[in-house]
Amino acid sequence: MATPSEKQAFIDALYELQQTCNTKANDGTLTEGQRSVFITASIYLTSDIGRACDKDFSPVPSDKVQSAIQEVKQATTATSAAHDDFSVQVAAKELWDANTAIDLVLD
Amino acid sequence: MKKHRFIVLFCVAALLLQACGSSVLVTQEATNTVSAGKNAISEVNKFHNSIFDTQNQLAASLLARNSSCNFGTSIVIHTNIARAGRQKKEQGLCLSDAELKQWQSADPKEKSLLGQKIDLMPMERSSLTSSMDILDAFAVYLDAINKHTASPTTPIASTLKGVAEELAALQGNVKILPDAVSSKVSQSTALSDFIGYLEKLIHNSNDAKEIAKIVGTEGEKQEQNLSVIATDADSFYTTYIASMNATLTTSLGDYYNRNKGSKEFESVDKRESFLLALFKQQQLNSKIKASTSTAGKAIRLFVSAHRKLRDSITGKYSEEQKAVIREENIKELKEGLLQVANAARLAM
Numbered sequence: 001m002a003t004p005s006e007k008q009a010f011i012d013a014l015y016e017l018q019q020t021c022n023t024k025a026n027d028g029t030l031t032e033g034q035r036s037v038f039i040t041a042s043i044y045l046t047s048d049i050g051r052a053c054d055k056d057f058s059p060v061p062s063d064k065v066q067s068a069i070q071e072v073k074q075a076t077t078a079t080s081a082a083h084d085d086f087s088v089q090v091a092a093k094e095l096w097d098a099n100t101a102i103d104l105v106l107d
Numbered sequence: 108m109k110k111h112r113f114i115v116l117f118c119v120a121a122l123l124l125q126a127c128g129s130s131v132l133v134t135q136e137a138t139n140t141v142s143a144g145k146n147a148i149s150e151v152n153k154f155h156n157s158i159f160d161t162q163n164q165l166a167a168s169l170l171a172r173n174s175s176c177n178f179g180t181s182i183v184i185h186t187n188i189a190r191a192g193r194q195k196k197e198q199g200l201c202l203s204d205a206e207l208k209q210w211q212s213a214d215p216k217e218k219s220l221l222g223q224k225i226d227l228m229p230m231e232r233s234s235l236t237s238s239m240d241i242l243d244a245f246a247v248y249l250d251a252i253n254k255h256t257a258s259p260t261t262p263i264a265s266t267l268k269g270v271a272e273e274l275a276a277l278q279g280n281v282k283i284l285p286d287a288v289s290s291k292v293s294q295s296t297a298l299s300d301f302i303g304y305l306e307k308l309i310h311n312s313n314d315a316k317e318i319a320k321i322v323g324t325e326g327e328k329q330e331q332n333l334s335v336i337a338t339d340a341d342s343f344y345t346t347y348i349a350s351m352n353a354t355l356t357t358s359l360g361d362y363y364n365r366n367k368g369s370k371e372f373e374s375v376d377k378r379e380s381f382l383l384a385l386f387k388q389q390q391l392n393s394k395i396k397a398s399t400s401t402a403g404k405a406i407r408l409f410v411s412a413h414r415k416l417r418d419s420i421t422g423k424y425s426e427e428q429k430a431v432i433r434e435e436n437i438k439e440l441k442e443g444l445l446q447v448a449n450a451a452r453l454a455m
Contacts (some may be wrong), residue, residue: 019353028200049346
């Protein structure tokens with residue numbers, strides 16, 4: 001079962017991804033359509049951070065949390081690298097995977 | 108003979124003054140700790156309110172600036188994942204009624220491609236009440252100890268019993284503390300520790316020496332437990348409040364980008380004033396990232412005040428406390444010597 005430090009690591013990972021999405025959402029070198037991916041991600045990640053802070057992690061299996069942290073880190077890397085249509089689509093796919101893993105922990 | 112009497116008087120006075128200085132310090136530290144406790148409670152209350160104010164502000168801003176969204180505590184937004192970079196300009200933030208119906212009946216795997224459900228109020232006030240209750244209980248305990256240090260005959264058992272009973276009732280409801288965000292010590296452990304500590308004090312409430320011993324040996328653990336609450340407050344601040352503020356800035360920026368040609372932003376002045384507020388908001392985000400919460404700071408001051416009180420009760424003084432005692436003793440010694448001199452003069 002997940003420990004308090006795993007919960008903290010999960011929240012920290014979500015926060016880093018949310019901050020990276022925010023940076024991209026405000027990046028003037030991206031088009032409005034490209035930025036919209038990160039704006040919506042920033043909104044749902046903020047809600048996820050609130051849900052995570054509020055949630056009791058003790059019944060959540062550790063491996064689920066660890067796996068979600070990995071997915072979130074991959075999404076952060078892909079989001080950081082997004083600069084054109086192709087890389088934004090790659091980031092969007094990673095964000096979708098991360099979102100699925102996050103929901104498995106929080107739902 | 109007169110000289111001998113003078114020396115004896117002087118020694119007695121010096122011994123009494125040493126004790127006087129210490130008790131003055133204990134009373135002073137107890138008063139400081141009670142006031143630090145009250146301050147911590149007030150700051151934590153303000154901090155909790157700020158979490159919910161920011162939550163409300165973000166929700167209101169999102170709903171007000173996106174006409175596709177209806178009022179509610181949750182919304183379903185387009186994720187734009189399936190058509191990354193190819194978003195239709197006219198698409199709103201929230202799903203239309205037709206899209207919502209499609210989303211409702213979709214397979215769980217497909218659901219997040221169509222839309223993402225957002226809880227606009229994910230943090231519940233009830234989640235934060237236990238940390239508030241522990242602080243309240245700690246303040247009552249300190250008030251009792253304060254009264255006891257001022258007058259060791261003051262009965263404190265019933266006050267402490269009341270606190271212990273309230274905390275015991277809380278134990279069943281602890282939600283946030285068992286897995287407190289960054290804590291190594293769980294809040295339920297903190298509660299059990301504190302209740303056990305109070306019970307020992309209640310059991311020995313008629314024995315001033317034993318009270319001093321219990322505060323001296325187990326008071327530190329209670330300080331560590333309070334520090335857990337401070338760490339939690341910092342974590343809420345640097346993650347949840349920080350992310351809400353950043354999202355608020357981003358969504359306001361997006362609103363500006365989508366509407367900069369509208370009547371709302373028709374003049375340079377209107378655009379400049381909106382953008383200025385936006386840049387200031389962005390700077391606030393950086394400030395939050397680099398700081399700790401006021402609630403965390405106030406609790407740490409409370410912990411530090413309790414440590415000083417504990418040290419003064421048990422006679423383990425810090426350099427700072429020793430300086431206060433020295434100063435107090437010198438002052439009283441001067442007055443005492445004057446009285447001794449007067450007494451000696453009378454004896455002569």
